[in-house]
Amino acid sequence: MHKDKFKEQFARATAAAFRKIYPDIFVTVGDSRVFNENFIYENLETPRDPKMGRFALPVFKFALLLKDKPPLIASNIAPAAMWFFEENNIEPLISIHAAGGFLNAKTDFKILAKDTLQTVLTKGDKFGNSDIGRNRKLLVEYSSPNIAKPFGIGHLRSTVIGHSLRRIFKKLDYDVVGINYPGDWGTQFGKMIVAYHRWGNKDTLENEPVKKLLELYVRFHTEAEHDDDLNEEARKAFRKLENGDPETVSLWEHFKAISNEEFNLVYSTLGIEFDEVIGESFFNDKMEAVIERLEKAGLTAVSQGALVVKLNDPNLPPCLLKKSDGATLYVTRDLAGLIYRWEKYRFYESLYVVGTAQSDYFKQALGVIEMMEEAEQLSPEARMTGRVKHIDFGWVKFEGKSMSTRRGKLVFLKDVIDQAVTLARKKIKEKNPDLKAVEETARMIGVGAVMYSQLSVRRQKDINFIWDEVLNFEGETGPYLQYTHARLCSLLRIYNDDGRRLVDYSLLDKEEEHRVVELLADFPETVTEAARLYDPYPVASYLIRLAGAFNRVYQRKDEAGRIDKIISADKELSWARIALVRAVQTVLKEGLYLLGLKAPEEM
């Protein structure tokens, strides 16, 4: 793991200072706690207010050990640490100050700026890359919509989060396989088939077939409320499908084709990629083997006519492998999928980006796997237990109300995107009528706004999908990031140089500029943080901060109240500032890429 050289120097100096100021205690505890450099490094924090310093060490926890009051400790250590540099003839990269119970470190700006900007400009979009994922196979399952149902905004969240995680982990050199696992099997198809036979025919599915399928699905559920036969019929129809009845199968194929056409359109509009698309039905012929394996492991039981595995956790209901009529369930296929993926990939980790409503379900499935591997006494390397993770995310509501496919209460993603793109088109006409690529740009912005709406909150939080907010392009939004990017590109077009000259970074001496450089230096850490949390959110909020910091530089006013422009008559100064612009543009573009958003050069 790459270490920050400023923090390393801080740790070395303060550890030495602690040894010097508290020699008696050092003798008794030895090279540990505050006397140990690594310990100090690990305990560094970032101050809430960047003005206080780049990083800080709170010393409260050491008061007991050192038998001193925290402010006294800090004020003793700070000068001793600075003295350490002088004593050992080390050029300090930082200055250390005591502030109450904190030791604050400020970095030498010239060094930070030179390091950071040169690194960004030479590495380009590889800035922030890391090799922590080398030789690690990582599976990410996301999107996974249900065939024969429209792609609603409910599916958007899994799609956007998963796709972003795929890119983030790739950046860290993981060998990522992005998987789409569409729901193309199950009792729902029995319902669809019954509904189609009762109320539909070939002509029904001529125009807007996806909406027609939804209508059939909804009608089934409303009528099933006072017609018990319907559900029974549906179960029969699904069994027919499982038994391979040709007519039923071809109808199912037809539904699938209709849905896939719509899904692919959505994916290409959003720019979503997968490495593998395998539907549930792929596992039809692999379920028996799983059931046999579980039986052999002595885990199965028959309960109320159904084949089940009872979990160890008393709070979980038994896991149903087969219904009392012999038909399989979702989990049966998912267990087969889990085993199949483990055997095929021997993954380091496998992530399932699925809503939090399914968390008990995942506990069941993973519980069954764990019990099985335990019963089979597999070696630790042969077990997938602990490597499979449910990456859950909060409920998506629409205008404060729950959505329900069964009741037809849902919002089509297609409609949402259309609205957003239309609005973007309108704004372009208004704000930049000379823009040539209107259609393409409007699409980037509209889609960006919709996608960002799913990333602007930590993934565990519920999201309320509110039109006014999604269609607002100001403030903490995708279009704001894109706009800032376009603005940066515009500057680079005007000041057309190759960026290969010697730059005096000390000319970037304004507070606003310092803040931008500090943020640029934070990018690599932000990416690893996102990976650690399995959440793109840190990247999203980071980009907002970066864009805001740059916009403040861009519109900073001098003492006379005039805008202090990036490009001025002062050549040296302009070069330095353009280097900053180029670095911000690079990171902003890469960050947007990680989120799955396009970065327009003009808008």
Next chain:
RNA sequence: GCCCCCGUAGCUCAACUGGACAGAGCAUCUGCCUUCUAAGCAGAGGGUAGCAGGUUCGAGUCCUGCCGGGGGUACCA
């Protein structure tokens, strides 16, 4: 009933997993475009952190109990 999650500004959310005076955006109000994109920037107002206890040098963050909301609770996925 039982099991998870959540309650922070009018609204939507942050706060580096226990640290510094709780921060942003939206909305409202006030400024700023005679050449670098105003989808922007500066500023103002707006807070008893659901309530009550507890642990701690230190609590929005941890523990307990209430109150309120959401989700799940074997033959859906």
